[in-house]
Amino acid sequence: MNNIISVRGLRKTFHVGEVDVQALRGVDLQVARGEFLSVVGPSGSGKSTLFHILGGLAPPTDGEIFIDGVNLRTLTESQRTELRQKKIGFVFQKYNLLPTLTAKDNISIAQSLSHSPAPPAHFDEMLALLGISKRLDHKPSALSGGEQQRVAIARALVNQPAILLADEPTGNLDTENSNAVLSILQDLNRRTGQTILMITHNPEAAAFADRTVTMRDGRVIS
């Protein structure tokens, strides 16, 4: 199977009080290994819910979902946690770095939690590519938004995940830093073949990906 992500008939229903809210209404999606895919759509289209389920942060209600050959429907919460440790790297809109740790330690803790013995061989090159080699001893409060997001990318990659999931990675950045971060993701995908799935509502950001799918009302429409 060449697809690293395979989703068929994915449904997710949230119970809000006595009302059932259908966030995903039968999503079908295939992502090839090494592909850079962007998912666009308006607010409430189900992008974030799809992001959370693909990242193993929430269980699906129905449907088939395979990540790197692992069926997420059958996983317990503990197994989904292990999936996040080994196969998923997250990049969030708000960077989500731990404020008490330095950039270096933010990267190390991801490695520590996944019990990885050491960073990958070319990790130093990757840090140079990200332009943060000289900023590693600084805490997030001493870094710019662009630098924080690049540290978050480094943290997401330290365990060599099968998929890098990015949720609005440029949502808090100015145009210059947005372009820099998107270029880094694109470069990373092309150099290392890292599979990237990026959620965005910005068509200009989506244009950096190999392919774009559009979601609306809990379905992939194109």
Next chain:
Amino acid sequence: MINKLVLENLKHRWVRTLLSALVVGVQVMLLLTLVGLSRGLLQTSAERAKGSGADIFLKPDTGGTISFSSGQVDSKFVDFVRKQPHVAQAMGVLSQISGVITSINGVDINQLNRMSGGMHYLAGGPLKQLDDLIVDDYYQRENHVHVGSIVKLLNHNWTVCGVMQSGVLGRLIVSLDTLQRLTGNSNPPRISEILVKVDNPSLTNEVVNNLNHLLAGNLKAISTADFVSQFSVSSIPQLKAFIDVITVITVFVELLVVFLTMYTAVVERTREIGILKALGAKPITILDILAREAIILAIIGCVIGIALSFGVQALIVNLAPASLTVITVPGWWPKAAGIALVGALIGASYPGMKAARQDAIEALSYE
């Protein structure tokens, strides 16, 4: 790396960390001071009892061995005891509490000199006048008195006539007659206890049994060896219960402090907990992080508590010289640390579980 995160978290909110550890430390200090005070008082009392030279103590038969009350025995019992077989010497002692907890002992100084095998004076000599006072070297040092000094005790001016080496009966020795008069125990003359010396120490238990038989309901005889062995916390149920209560209160206060600290930390770090979960932290890892923080708080609190207990000892010596004896009980440091750890871990358990159960998605969207 987890340890580094724990330390950085504690350092990040260092004022909160320090205050929490300080409250834990104060609890540890209270516990150690209470134990040190109990042990100190009992230890010095035991040493003085042995130093009196008596083989047997006769005390009012009130059920307990250690009593701070005075004037409960009619002096005529002294003559009765003196006439019993194998009793070489019997003398009455009237003890009266003055000030914080300083005990003044009224004796016939010649009798005490004979019973103790000869008192050793560092300065001055025995009682000669009715208002004379003998102090031990500890009292003299702590209160800066010397032979000839006037000391006001029981609303009466005493003149220091001698400084004896500590360890004989009490810190302050005065004339029995004067003390009886000052405390309203002169008509009929009353005393607190009777000290007995036997002619053959191997017959001590036999004499004890005989006296207990003859004086049942009035006085209770106990050999000095048994008497001294009872100067331990475990032999005094009320004191042991008091220490137990203080221990429980210590655990409870620590539990509340650590609970509040950890609960605040968990709420404040909701997003960080979400980040850790997204990175693959299991619930047990989150619990582990908070437990380690609580343990560090308890350890810091213990160190502060032990240091404070030395400070309190110094304070007591300065505020109430030669009265309350607080000793350092290193044997209780691990116990106090254990009590602090138990309190801290119980206190951290609910916030820890709350954090461990936190939904990662909700936590990540927490502002």
